[in-house]
Amino acid sequence: MNNHQSTPEQTRLERGKHALAEIDGEAGEKVIEALADIAPDFSRYLLEFAFGDIYSRPGLGLREREIATIAALTALGNARPQLEVHIEAALNVGVSRDEITETIMQMAVYAGFPAALNGLFAAKAVFAARSPL
Known part of the structure; x- marks a missing residue:
């Protein structure tokens, strides 16, 4: 299950900020911060929905959520900045380099060699x- 505990009293935004700090850190x-001057509402949506609602749900742990996210972003093939953030996040929540590499390699079967x-x-x-490795 998830490593962080949220309480019913927390707002979606508070849950989201807590989850983001735990998963992605800096x-x-x-x-x-990069969204603050162009789309501050979008950053709030990201915090509330992605992290406050989805990442904070029970059912999957943060490791599994990051593995799934890496697979999806790899399969998209056009989201390198987001993929790099989530590779960092996966390392932060205990996914090994080998597990990340294997997840990405698995995507060659479904998304093609260029995406992998x-x-x-x-x-x-x-x-x-x-x-260094």
């Missing part, structure tokens, strides 16, 4: 920036 906060290659290069960049 990278997530940078996304929210793009995903692997995104993972390589995140891994290198975080620390």
